[in-house]
Amino acid sequence: MQAxxxxxxxxxxxxxxxxxxxxxxxxxxxxxxxxxxxxxxxEAVKRHKRQRWLKENEGALASSNAYVEANGLPLAQYRQF
Known part of the structure; x- marks a missing residue:
């Protein structure tokens, strides 16, 4: 909305x-x-777009989360926190 x-x-x-x-x-x-x-x-448009994006990308998000759960974060050894 800033733009x-x-x-x-x-x-x-x-x-x-x-x-x-x-x-x-x-x-x-x-x-x-x-x-x-x-x-x-x-605000309603923003919420609707967010929900639509989450639904459209649900599979990719689940896959990424499953990978991290099984293998940990990539490059985790370099994290300083």
């Missing part, structure tokens, strides 16, 4: 259906609803 903050992203008007009481409270508190919604969606 998106430094580059001005093109914004697109979008209609959302929100709980009216929550929207009223957010506005009363001076919360920028558009930016807050964008931050929430950004």
């Amino acid at each position: 998106s903050k430094s580059i001005k992203a093109t914004r697109k008007p979008t209609n959302l259906s929100l709980d009216s009481a929550l929207l009223k409270e957010a506005k009363a508190l001076g919360i920028n609803v558009s930016r807050s919604a964008e931050a929430g969606i950004s």
Whole structure:
């Protein structure tokens, strides 16, 4: 997300259906609803991508973990901690 903050992203008007009481409270508190919604969606996208990556790479991760369990860490003899 750091890159998106430094580059001005093109914004697109979008209609959302929100709980009216929550929207009223957010506005009363001076919360920028558009930016807050964008931050929430950004976080949801990040979590979804992470879960998808973990699922797609599940076999490779399991294989790597099994190797380390059976053989130890490669180059472990050179670790200083």
